[in-house]
Amino acid sequence: MSNISIRKVRKTYDKNEVVHGVDLEVAAGEFVVLLGPSGCGKSTLLRMVAGLEAITSGEIAIGNKIVNKLEPRERGCAMVFQNYALYPHMSVAENIGYALKIARVPKVERNEKIRSVAETLNIADFLDRKPAQLSGGQRQRVAMGRAMIREPKIFLYDEPLSNLDAKLRVAMRLEIRKLHQRLGTTTLFVTHDQVEAMTLADRIVVMNKGIIEQVGTPLEIYSRPASAYVAGFIGSPSLNMIKGVLNPETATITLNDGQALQYDLKRWPNLHAGEIIAGFRAEAVSLCNSSKSLTLNPQFIEELGVSRQLHCELAGEQIIVTSQSDHDVKAGIPLHVTIEPGQIQLFNAQTGVRLETEVYDVDASVTQIRKAS
Amino acid sequence: MIERTPILNLVSQAILCIAFVAILSPFYIVFAAASHDFVTVNKVPMPLLPGGHLWENLSEVWVKANFGQAMRNSLISAVAVTVGKISLASISAFSIVFFNYRARMLVFWLIFITLMLPLEVRIVPTYAVAANVLSPLKSMLSFLGLSITLPEWNLLNTYPGLVLPLIATATGTFLYRQFFMTIPNELAEAAKMDGAGPIRFFWQILMPLSKSNMAALAAIMFVYSWNQYLWPLLVVTDQQNYATATMQLQKLVPSGQAEPPVWNTAMAANLIVLLPPALVSILLQRFIVRGLISTEK
Numbered sequence: 001m002s003n004i005s006i007r008k009v010r011k012t013y014d015k016n017e018v019v020h021g022v023d024l025e026v027a028a029g030e031f032v033v034l035l036g037p038s039g040c041g042k043s044t045l046l047r048m049v050a051g052l053e054a055i056t057s058g059e060i061a062i063g064n065k066i067v068n069k070l071e072p073r074e075r076g077c078a079m080v081f082q083n084y085a086l087y088p089h090m091s092v093a094e095n096i097g098y099a100l101k102i103a104r105v106p107k108v109e110r111n112e113k114i115r116s117v118a119e120t121l122n123i124a125d126f127l128d129r130k131p132a133q134l135s136g137g138q139r140q141r142v143a144m145g146r147a148m149i150r151e152p153k154i155f156l157y158d159e160p161l162s163n164l165d166a167k168l169r170v171a172m173r174l175e176i177r178k179l180h181q182r183l184g185t186t187t188l189f190v191t192h193d194q195v196e197a198m199t200l201a202d203r204i205v206v207m208n209k210g211i212i213e214q215v216g217t218p219l220e221i222y223s224r225p226a227s228a229y230v231a232g233f234i235g236s237p238s239l240n241m242i243k244g245v246l247n248p249e250t251a252t253i254t255l256n257d258g259q260a261l262q263y264d265l266k267r268w269p270n271l272h273a274g275e276i277i278a279g280f281r282a283e284a285v286s287l288c289n290s291s292k293s294l295t296l297n298p299q300f301i302e303e304l305g306v307s308r309q310l311h312c313e314l315a316g317e318q319i320i321v322t323s324q325s326d327h328d329v330k331a332g333i334p335l336h337v338t339i340e341p342g343q344i345q346l347f348n349a350q351t352g353v354r355l356e357t358e359v360y361d362v363d364a365s366v367t368q369i370r371k372a373s
Numbered sequence: 374m375i376e377r378t379p380i381l382n383l384v385s386q387a388i389l390c391i392a393f394v395a396i397l398s399p400f401y402i403v404f405a406a407a408s409h410d411f412v413t414v415n416k417v418p419m420p421l422l423p424g425g426h427l428w429e430n431l432s433e434v435w436v437k438a439n440f441g442q443a444m445r446n447s448l449i450s451a452v453a454v455t456v457g458k459i460s461l462a463s464i465s466a467f468s469i470v471f472f473n474y475r476a477r478m479l480v481f482w483l484i485f486i487t488l489m490l491p492l493e494v495r496i497v498p499t500y501a502v503a504a505n506v507l508s509p510l511k512s513m514l515s516f517l518g519l520s521i522t523l524p525e526w527n528l529l530n531t532y533p534g535l536v537l538p539l540i541a542t543a544t545g546t547f548l549y550r551q552f553f554m555t556i557p558n559e560l561a562e563a564a565k566m567d568g569a570g571p572i573r574f575f576w577q578i579l580m581p582l583s584k585s586n587m588a589a590l591a592a593i594m595f596v597y598s599w600n601q602y603l604w605p606l607l608v609v610t611d612q613q614n615y616a617t618a619t620m621q622l623q624k625l626v627p628s629g630q631a632e633p634p635v636w637n638t639a640m641a642a643n644l645i646v647l648l649p650p651a652l653v654s655i656l657l658q659r660f661i662v663r664g665l666i667s668t669e670k
Contacts, residue, residue: 052562073568085559089581099567146567 001186002063002076002153003028004049009058011044011210019044020210021058028063031180031187035197035233036207043158045207046190050156051075063153078147079156082163084139086131086146092118093127096145103150117145120179137168144179155180157189161196173199194234198222206230228352231279231345237309239279240319243349246276251341253278255315259294262341268355275349282309282322284343287329293336296321300331310335407431407640414637430641437638438621439613440645447599447618448649450535454598455591457536462545462590463583467575469546470553471561481550488543492604499538500607503528530611538608539598545590552586553579588660596650618646 004026011019019041026032034042047053049060051072059066067075086095093114094101100110118124121141131139140160147155157176161169177200180187191197197204198218206213206221206229214226225231231239244253244261251265253276261278296312296319310321310329321337323329346355406414408427413420435441469481492499502508506526514521528534556579564574580587602619609615625642627634654661 072565079566081559081563083559085563087578102568
């Protein structure tokens with residue numbers, strides 16, 4: 001178990017900077033997920049920690065030892081790749097034991113370790129098979145076994161679940177989490193799937209275009225996204241966001257179609273009039289018939305069994321509203337709803353940065369919000 | 374493509390049969406001619422059914438052309454050329470594909486260009502070097518104004534002389550390069566994470582994976598170097614000890630002038646000489662197609 005310090009790390013390919021000075025501290029034993037769309041630099045960052053990619057500037061330390069110049073094998077990391085990268089000509093046992101073979105661990109001891117790792121991962125029955133004879137999930141386990149057997153200081157996962165089908169993905173997610181609970185190894189996990197990030201992580205690092213947008217626990221990031229970008233990425237469905245004009249006198253936000261949204265004036269007493277982005281969760285919308293209600297146009301309805309997701313149009317923008325299944329809603333028939341003012345979050349219309357509550361903020365001290373500049 | 378018309382099936386079967394006969398009939402005629410005695414083989418037309426003198430002709434020609442020694446020479450040089458070509462091709466392709474250095478593309482194109490320069494084109498300079506291995510070094514030194522007497526070192530009438538000039542292979546390098554490029558990058562990275570250095574990665578991962586590739590290359594290259602004729606003819610003057618099978622075969626083919634046309638023994642010699650490459654091709658044939666087209670993962 002080791003901590004990882006990433007300090008002002010940059011990566012440039014042919015004068016094209018893809019990681020713009022990232023700072024990140026990962027505590028020993030922590031499970032940190034790097035989350036972002038493809039091309040945001042998360043995999044590059046992971047590969048720099050692994051030693052597969054040179055660091056252009058800045059430094060990375062593992063266990064307080066700077067590893068910039070060390071070879072991958074000297075860093076004490078083990079990595080699981082998206083396409084498993086198993087050696088096709090070796091049996092499962094040979095694949096798992098290859099690192100030990102290179103390290104000249106005696107055969108008896110090696111076989112013992114292979115067996116115990118295989119039993120942990122439930123692949124002891126396939127030890128003699130070749131990777132081509134295994135299913136996707138089994139190959140994934142072999143890849144994890146290969147990483148585990150070296151008892152690394154750090155586990156690195158590069159989108160390990162992307163090649164699995166949905167059901168298996170959920171099962172493997174659970175196993176990765178269980179494995180972490182048992183071994184307690186510091187883990188960096190790269191994914192573009194926010195559900196994976198939310199379910200696995202102790203802390204999530206949301207990345208965008210080579211910078212870190214926000215670092216925080218899944219709940220912090222869900223309930224207090226640092227920017228409109230993070231808000232649009234997290235949650236299923238993600239936060240609804242609508243542009244409007246703020247009027248502090250009436251504590252309302254006027255939308256493009258003239259309808260008004262109420263916000264909580266006590267939380268933001270000093271705002272100036274002007275453009276703003278209002279965000280609210282799909283669950284924060286309640287259906288009603290009161291006169292102060294907003295009118296939405298449902299376009300189509302997704303039935304999920306427990307609830308329904310109504311895809312609606314509001315002031316020219318798409319929003320998603322969750323409703324109980326017993327409500328009588330039809331596509332094309334306008335819908336009256338209210339949104340509790342306390343549920344409205346505000347973002348700067350130009351920068352997308354979240355507007356922090358000015359007066360009272362119960363748990364502001366726990367968040368570590370890095371404002372995107 | 375699946376077609377279910379009986380006529381088309383029939384036609385394609387027929388074409389297949391004709392091609393089969395067209396390819397095999399010369400071999401059959403060689404075999405038939407090798408099994409007759411001198412009088413029968415010169416009848417017009419020559420009887421197409423095999424006669425009873427095959428063994429007699431084979432043993433006669435084996436002694437007459439000193440095939441014991443010649444086959445050994447051919448085998449040694451063909452195996453050495455094949456092994457040399459495979460090692461050189463795999464190592465240079467390894468360098469070109471897996472290492473990132475500045476002259477990488479230049480090196481690749483230099484190798485690739487030699488595809489257009491077979492031995493026959495550069496035979497005179499190659500002979501000059503074989504006759505005096507250090508001569509390029511000597512001319513380089515004299516170009517720099519140094520005159521150092523270097524020992525004379527010639528490869529004429531030696532196995533290295535037969536083998537070394539044939540070893541460089543653009544085809545093999547290219548084949549290996551294409552194969553190495555199908556290997557996912559992650560495999561190299563996984564090996565790196567497991568602590569394998571480049572040499573270990575090459576030996577324990579790339580080489581086992583390239584087995585069928587290697588076999589295909591071996592079959593092609595063995596036949597190629599077995600069939601070499603011009604180069605051995607030039608480099609070997611000590612025909613008693615270093616003549617190859619193809620050189621000996623040439624001496625048995627009737628020239629149509631003074632001596633009688635002993636086609637029966639010439640054909641028997643043919644059978645002897647084509648046996649090793651045929652065996653290699655048959656043994657390795659299942660790899661040839663797989664190694665040349667498929668990407669086994």
